[in-house]
Structure formats: C-alpha cells, structure tokens
Amino acid sequence: MHKIWAVVRREFVERVRTKWFWVSAILGPVLFAGIIVFQIVQSMGGAVRNVAVVDSTTDKLGPKVIEALDASGSFRATLAAAGPGVIDSLSNLVESKQLNGFLIITDDLVQTGRAEYQASNLGMQTIESLQRTLGKLVVKARLEQRGVNPGVVDWAQIRIALDQKKISHGKAVSDSATQSFFMAYFMAILLFMAILLYGVNVMSSVLEEKTTRIIEVLVSSIRPFQLMLGKILGAGSVSFFQFVIWGVSARVLLSLRGPIARALGADPASVQTMVLPHIPAATLAVFIAFFLGGFLLYSAMFAAVGAMSSNEQEARQAQQPVTYLLMVSYLSILGLTNDPSSTFARTLSLVPFTTPIATPVRWTAGSMPTWELAASLVILAIGIVAVTWVYRVGILMTGKRPTVKELVRWVRTA
C-alpha cells in the first residue's frame, strides 16, 4: 500500500510540476470567462436590432408588423414610407450603422408569403425571428381576410406544451428526455476528456520507464499490478485536480456574472440563471462507478500500449485502435438515446470497451434491468483484469512488438 502510494505521489507531483498542467488549468477559466462575457454582450444591444419597415401594402400592414416586431423583444422597428429613392437612403443608413437593416413588405407578403430583408449582417437568429413574427402575422391576416374571428385565430395558435414524465423502475418521475440526454452526454464528454487528456499520460509514463530501463528496478520491488494501479490513480488524481480547478473557477465566475454584466453596462437581470438538473442518487452511483471503471479500463489500455511499444512512434501508432474504441462509444450516444433498449444498445453495454459510456446512457434513459447493469459491471471488471495482464507481460518485453496472436497467448498464460 505504501508502495502504491509512492507511485501515485510521484505520478501526481511530476505531472503537476509540468508547465502544461498549469497552461491548461489557466486556459479553462479564461475560456469560460470568455463565454460568459460573450453571452452578456449578446444579451446587450446585440440582440435588439434597429430595423425599418418599408410598407407598400394596400392594406397598410406596416404598423401591425412594427407592433409585432417590437413585441418580440428582438427588434426596434420604425416605419419608412415607400417611395422612390427610399431604398437608397435606407441603404446609406445601414452603411453608417444607424440601422441594422430594413424589411420590404408588399402585398405579396399575405398573398404568396414573400418579403425582403436587407441588412449589413444576416444572422441566423435574426432571420428566424423575423420569419416567425411575420409568419404569425400573415396567418392571422389571411384567416381574417376569410372572415375568421381574431380571437379564434389567437386561440388556434396556442402552442402545445408536452408534459414529460419518465417511467424509471416502475415509477413515473418528472424528467425530460433532453435532460437525461444532456446529462449522459455531459458525462460522456467528461470521461472522454479525462481519458484523452490524462489517461494517455499513463502511456507515456509507462513508456518512459521502459525506454530508460528503470522498470527493471521498479518491478523487482513493486508488483507490476501495483505499479500500474499507482500510475492510473496518479493520472486520475491529476485529472481530478484539473477538473476541480476548472469547476471552482467556473463556480466563481458564474457567481460573478452579475458584477461582470454591470461592469459591461448590461442589465444583470438579463443574465439567465442556469438550473442544474436533479440527479437521483442511484443514477449518480451508476455514473461514478462507470466513470471510474471507464477511466481505469482505458488508462490500463494506454498503459498496456506503452508496455508493448519500444518507442514513442510505435506507441502513437498502437494507441490509435484504443482511441477508435473510445470514439465508437462516443459516437454511439445518439443512437443509444434514440432507442436505449435496442439490440444495438444492449450489445454496446455488454462490450467492455463501450460499456463505460453505453451503460450510463441506457440507465438514465430508464430502460435497463438491474441484472443487465450488474452484467455490464462484471464485464467491465473482466476487461480491466485482462488488460492488466497484457501490461504485466509487455512491460518486461523488449524488441519487437507482439502480434495479435501473441497477445492472446499472453492473456491466456499470464
């Protein structure tokens, strides 16, 4: 135990001492602050656009359009009388930044659903907002033309709010598909990042010990399994430390959003508050178990890759299949959430390399029997043990890289 601890500490201290650790520790909060500032700037002025409406409709729809645009909150609209040269003068206003753009409506708006918008910047959100506002207005106008009561029109346009409840283990829980999807997605990204940023370090660390031949001294006093476990725990704690730094700074920055908004001259109330999803204890336990298991499995795989290679170049080649396996699990998330009880989903949660991501996704989707969960855990554990064997044999091997056949033999005989 003392020996594992020594390995963990060495791994941790040596990693945290590198400048790359601190570069990424600082880069995280900087990026996050950037996002917050961007959001605030977006909510300020950026969202409200000054537009002019050139009205040449016979029914004088212009004022109604202006009213609707103002009501949407995204626009400040003014009416411009149609006439010769008006387009040119409006264009000049846009050029001199006094206007964001102008909308030209004719009778075509109601008849064939056509209008024209000219602006210095055709943002997607602006266009969608314009289309939505005009669409509602036009539907109303058309129905009114055919003698439908305006009150009926308004009533007909009320949108449907679907109340979503998930049946999880026999009980209906207030939950939404998007929420569980994002939760699973978030955890997959976290695992993906932890593995690619820190699990990979296990590989270079193993490789270093192998190429400097210090491994011989180590293995004569520490069991290879202890050594590997120590390394992975070390890498894991470095990654945990990094996430804590990011998490704490994100929390601090979030609480500073009000002051930041004020400093930028925006209304602090305009900054929306973020609501953290409620996570049931069982789900949290599944997440943590598979997160740790996944990190252990993939880090052990990287350790085995390092153990099998004799130089950096070889290792980089040999790590590719491992990265692909990770990619496969990552890319399958969408398919998994679409139908969590399909054969595809079941298969993925029973393969050791994909189960760390597939099982939590299926679990949050709420369609996984407990025995399947247990089976996944067992399979994950078997996978970890098998990979450890490969590491153990590979670590003392020098010379050529083993063939797949030899690998299988190692796993069987070790």
Added chain:
Amino acid sequence: MPEPVVVDRVTKRFSGHTAVENGAGKTTTLRMIMDIYEPDAGSIRLFDQVGGGRIHSARIGYLPEERGLYPRMRVLDVLVFLAEAKGVSRRAARVKALEWLERLGLADWRLRKVSDLSKGMQQKVQFISTILHDPDLVILDEPFSGLDPVNSQVLRDTVVDYRHRGKTVLFSTHIMEHAEKLCDRLCIIARGKKLIDGTLAEVKHTHGGKHVIVEFDGTQGNARQIFADRQLVAKLQDFGQQAELELATGADAQEILKALVNSGARLARFELASPSLHKIFVDLVGPEAATAAASGARGANGGANA
C-alpha cells in the same frame, strides 16, 4: 548457516530457446532472483526463505545491467522514490539520500534534473539508489561496464566495504580480473552451462597446473622453439613480450629457464605462478568463447554467511 542466495536448478525458456538451464545464463538468472522473470522450473530461495527478490526488496540492492533513471525528475526525488519503492519511509529515505549525495560530492546537484547531470554523475546517483536502503545483499549485473575510472574506484571501495561489514555482494562480470580480485566464491557460466562453481582457492587448486609467467626484455632468443617443445610446455598463452606457460607433467621449470637463457633470450621476469582466472576460463571454453560471459560471486566471509 543461512545462505543469502540459493538458486536451485532454475530454467527459463524464451519462445522455444532455453536461455537458462540449471541457473546458467547470467542476466536472466539475476532477473529471476529479482522476481523480474518467473522461472519455468526450479526454485529460488533468499535469506533461507522461499520467494524471490520482490518480497525481500527491502534487504536487496539491485543494479541492473541496463541502467537508467527518470531523466526529468530531480535527483533527490528519484532517490527518495526508489527507496520508497523498496519500502523505506519517505523521511528516512530523504535523510539517507542527502547523506549519500554529500558523500559522493553531488550535494549541490540534489535539486537538478537527472538529465542535467553528466553520465558519470548519473552513474553515481544510480549506484546510490542501489545501496541507499543499506541492503544485506547487493546484486550488481555487470557493474563495471561503462563506468569511468573514478566511479569504478568508488564501486570497488563500496564492494570491499560491504564485505568487511559482513554483507553479501553478488555480481556478474566478464572481466576476469575483477572477479579474481574481488570474489571469494565464483561461478563461471558459458554458453548456458555452468563450468565452475566454488571458492577462488578451490578453483585455482582444481584447475591450476604448474604455471610459469615469462616476460622478455627485448631479445627473445630461441624462445618460440622451446615453448613449442611438448616435453616441457603443455599449453601456451603468448602475449608477445609476455607468455604464460603451463608445464607438461614431469617437466621442471628450471629446465625451461636454463634453455631460455642458453638460447640468448633476455628475461625481465620468470615467475612460478598459479594460473590467472582468465587463463582458466580460456582453457575451459576455448579461445573463441573467451568473450562469452562469466559470472563472479562474492560471498561474505563474516556476518551473513557465518
């Protein structure tokens, strides 16, 4: 009387070819002693207990043939870590490491990275890491290879010091001179077979004939002809200005001396001697295998063996 190391008929095979049979195969045998490889057959006992080096790592110092340290770690940190790996507490390891660095003149380098050190200094650090925990048994695999003269001396002194303190040093070398000067017991291995096993005195006694060392002082006279006389000389090792002769049975060294002087040779040295270990080795394995490995072992006279 507990034996520090007992290697009992161990065998190791690597993909079909037998690297070690009955303990013959230097580095592989040492690796099996250190628990780096598992023997396919046979057993290893250390300090009279079953099990290899890992269990006893706190009592063993091991310097492998291929040396290396973590290049990016600080000198002191490497030493402390390697001592911890052998079960020494962090605090004790630190004190010991500083002591040794001071003794070998590396104190000012303790916070530098290993890669900043010269090759010779790195060798010293590696050597400190081998003996930092004051082991009862030190296993050195080809310790002198690649060592500069200064470090060679440090190593020799330490080996002798260990011997006086009643500890055991087991080392392998292919330089017979080292084995002859430093070892109490030795075991010669060549081509995967054990040729000799015993104390130095035993080996010399069993394998030594009557030996004469002749060193010329310029003129060699008719020496070659005399050396070629099978009545007088059984075996010859000719170094040019020097020759090592093994007398034929019944031959008298004085006869040879007389014949040499009469032939007009001028001699700087004529010495009746026991054969050198190198000579014994060459005789046993033939000159073509003289570069092959041999392994010397030094058992302590006092403590551990008594």
